[in-house]
Amino acid sequence: MEEFTDIFLMLLLVAGSLAVLYVRNLFVATMLLSAVSFLMALLFVTLDAVDVAFTEAAVGAGISTVLYLGTLALVGSNERPTAKLSVIPLLLSLSIGGALVYATFEMPTIGSPDTPVQTSNVTKRFVEVSPIEIGIPNMVTSVLASYRGFDTFGETTVVFTAAIGVLLILSQKHIRRREDDEEDSTPRPAVSVEKSHDQVGSPHDLIPHVVSKILIPFIFLFAFYVQFHGDFGPGGGFQAGVIMAAGFILYSLIFGLHITKQILPLRVVELFLAFGVLLYGGVGIVSMIKGGNFLDYNVLSADPIAGQHIGILLVELGVGITVTAAMLAIFYGFAGRAQGRGKDVN
Amino acid sequence: MFFDHFNYWIVVILMMIGLYTLMSRSNLVKKMIGLSLFQISVFLLYISMGKIEGGTAPIVSNAPDVLYSNPLPHVLILTAIVVGVATTALGLALIVRINEAFGSVDEEEILNSEDSL
Numbered sequence: 001m002e003e004f005t006d007i008f009l010m011l012l013l014v015a016g017s018l019a020v021l022y023v024r025n026l027f028v029a030t031m032l033l034s035a036v037s038f039l040m041a042l043l044f045v046t047l048d049a050v051d052v053a054f055t056e057a058a059v060g061a062g063i064s065t066v067l068y069l070g071t072l073a074l075v076g077s078n079e080r081p082t083a084k085l086s087v088i089p090l091l092l093s094l095s096i097g098g099a100l101v102y103a104t105f106e107m108p109t110i111g112s113p114d115t116p117v118q119t120s121n122v123t124k125r126f127v128e129v130s131p132i133e134i135g136i137p138n139m140v141t142s143v144l145a146s147y148r149g150f151d152t153f154g155e156t157t158v159v160f161t162a163a164i165g166v167l168l169i170l171s172q173k174h175i176r177r178r179e180d181d182e183e184d185s186t187p188r189p190a191v192s193v194e195k196s197h198d199q200v201g202s203p204h205d206l207i208p209h210v211v212s213k214i215l216i217p218f219i220f221l222f223a224f225y226v227q228f229h230g231d232f233g234p235g236g237g238f239q240a241g242v243i244m245a246a247g248f249i250l251y252s253l254i255f256g257l258h259i260t261k262q263i264l265p266l267r268v269v270e271l272f273l274a275f276g277v278l279l280y281g282g283v284g285i286v287s288m289i290k291g292g293n294f295l296d297y298n299v300l301s302a303d304p305i306a307g308q309h310i311g312i313l314l315v316e317l318g319v320g321i322t323v324t325a326a327m328l329a330i331f332y333g334f335a336g337r338a339q340g341r342g343k344d345v346n
Numbered sequence: 347m348f349f350d351h352f353n354y355w356i357v358v359i360l361m362m363i364g365l366y367t368l369m370s371r372s373n374l375v376k377k378m379i380g381l382s383l384f385q386i387s388v389f390l391l392y393i394s395m396g397k398i399e400g401g402t403a404p405i406v407s408n409a410p411d412v413l414y415s416n417p418l419p420h421v422l423i424l425t426a427i428v429v430g431v432a433t434t435a436l437g438l439a440l441i442v443r444i445n446e447a448f449g450s451v452d453e454e455e456i457l458n459s460e461d462s463l
Contacts, residue, residue: 003349010356017363017383026375033379040386048415049393050403055427060386064431071375071438075445079373080452089369097362104354111399117416118398127404127414137406139417140424148421155425162432169439233405238428323428330435337442 002046009043027069027077034065050234051140054226058242063327066249070334135305136231136312144236145312145319149295152315153280156322160277163326167270170333205254212254219247227320231309237316241323248324249331257335269328276322283314353394360387372453374441378434385430392419 016036023029037060044053108115117123126143134142144152223244230236252260284295292299297311360383367380396419404417441451448456 007349007352010353014356014359014363017360020379020383021363021367026373026379029376029379033382036383037386040390043390044393047393047397048401048403049396049420049423050405052389052393052420052423052427055424056389059427059431060382064382064434067431067435067438068375068379071442074442075375075451079371079376080455086366086370089366092369093362093366096365097358100358100361101355104351104358107351107354109350110353110394111397111401113398113413115395117395117419123416123418126417131406139404139406139414140420143417144421144424152425155429158429159432162429162436165436166439169436169443234403236424238424242428326432330432330439333439334435334442 006043006046009039009046013039013043024079024081025077026072026079029079030065030068030072033068034061037061037064051138051236051239054234054239055242058239058246062246063242063249066253067330067334070331070338073338074334133305134308134312136309138231138233138235140234141230141236141312141316142308145315146295146297146308149284149297149311149315152319153284153295156277156280156319159326160273160322163273163329166330166333170337208254212250216247216251219243219250223247227316228313230316231312237319238323240316241320242327244320244324245327245331248328252331252335257332257339261332264328266329266332269325269332272321273325273329276318276320276325278318279321280315280318283311283318287311353390357387357391357394360384360390374444374451374453375438377453378437378441381437382430382434385426389423389427392423395419 013036016032016039020029020032020036023032037056041053041057041061044050044056113119126139126147130139130142130147131137134146136142223240226235226243227237227240230240248260248264251263283297283300287296287299288294290299295311295315297308298304300307300310364380364382364384364387367383368377371377371380396416398413398415401413401415404414404420444456445451448459450456450459
C-alpha cells in the first residue's frame with residue numbers, strides 16, 4: 001500500500017514538472033512548482049524524512065513561491081514564445097538522462113538494509129549511540145546541531161550571506177529615485193496618497209484581515225513550538241525560522257509592507273540577521289574557552305549530556321533567528337522594490 | 347523487481363526536465379524554475395537512499411526493535427533546502443536588476459540589445 005502511494009506521488013511529480021516545462025504563463029508555472037514542492041513534501045513523509053518534509057512544505061511550497069511571485073510582480077509573467085527548436089538541449093538531456101538511468105542499475109535496491117548507506121559505521125553511531133551520547137530523541141536534530149555542528153554553522157553563514165547579497169542588490173534604489181524625481185515631481189504626492197489609502201485597507205480586504213488576525217498569533221506560537229520542541233519531535237531552527245518569517249510575510253501581504261516595517265524595521269532585521277550567526281559562533285567560542293574543541297558542547301556544563309542540551313538549544317536558536325531574519329530581509333528587498341515602482345506585491 | 351530502482355528513475359526524469367527547462371527556455375525566471383526542479387530531484391535522491399524497508403522516522407520511540415531510517419541524508423537535505431531558497435532569492439534579485447537595466451528578462455532580447463549598442 002505504501003509503495004502504491006509512493007509510485008502515485010512520484011508519477012504526479014513527473015506530470016507536474018512536465019506541466020511546469022510546457023506552461024507559457026510564468027504565474028501558472030510558479031503555482032505548479034509550488035504544487036510539485038508540496039507533493040515532494042508528501043513523498044518525504046512516506047520516506048520517513050519528517051523533518052525534511054516539514055522544511056520542504058514551509059520553504060518550497062511557501063516562501064519560495066512568495067519570492068517567485070514577488071519577482072513576477074516586477075518583471076511581468078508572460079514568457080515570450082521561442083521560435084527556434086531546441087534540439088541540442090533535448091538530445092543532451094536525453095543522453096545524460098539515459099546515462100544516469102544506466103548508472104542506477106548499479107545502485108542497491110531502495111530500502112534494503114545492507115546498502116553501504118545503512119551499514120556504515122557513521123550510521124550506527126548516529127542511530128544507536130546518539131540517543132545515549134547526546135540524550136535527545138530526535139536523531140536528526142542531534143546530527144544537525146551536534147555531530148555536524150560545524151557544517152550547519154557553514155549553512156547558516158550561507159543563508160546570512162545570501163540575505164546580505166539580496167539586500168545589496170535590491171536596496172540600491174536611491175540613485176534611481178533621484179532620476180525619477182528629476183524627470184517629474186508629480187509621482188511623489190501620488191505615492192503618499194496611495195500609502196495613506198493602504199493603511200486604511202480597502203473594504204473587500206475585510207475577510208483576509210479578520211482571518212489573518214486570528215491566524216497570525218497561532219503561526220507564531222507554532223513557530224516557537226517547532227523551535228523548542230525540535231529536540232523531541234520533528235522541527236528545529238530552520239523550520240521554525242521559516243514559519244516565523246511566513247507569519248510576518250502574511251501580515252505584510254494583508255496589511256501592507258510599511259506597517260510591517262513600522263513593527264519590525266529593516267534595521268532590526270539586519271541586527272537579528274547578524275545576531276543569529278554570532279550566537280552560533282559564540283557557542284563555539286565559549287566551548288573553546290572552556291577547554292573543548294570548537295562547538296564541543298560537552299564542556300558547556302559539568303554533565304556532558306546537560307552541556308549537549310544547552311549547546312543544541314542555543315545553536316538552534318541562533319539558526320532560527322538567522323533564518324527568520326534572512327527570509328524577512330529577502331522579502332523586504334523584493335517587496336520594497338515593488339513599492340518603489342508604485343506597485344505592491346499583494 | 348521492477349520497482350527496485352523506481353525512485354532513482356523518477357529522480358533522473360525530474361532532473362532532466364529541470365535541465366532541459368534550464369537549457370531550452372530563454373526567459374530567466376523560467377530558467378530559475380528549471381533550476382529549482384533540478385534541485386528538488388537531488389533532494390529525492392538523497393532521501394531515497396536513507397530509506398530502510400519497514401523503518402520509521404529517526405525519532406527514538408520506546409517500542410522494542412524499531413528500525414530507523416538513516417538520519418544523515420535528512421540532515422544534509424534539510425539544510426540544503428533552506429540554503430537553496432536563499433540562493434534562489436539571490437538569483438531572482440539579480441533577475442530583477444537585469445530587468446531594470448535591460449528592460450527585459452529574456453536572454454535573447456538582452457543579447458540583441460547588447461549587440462545593437
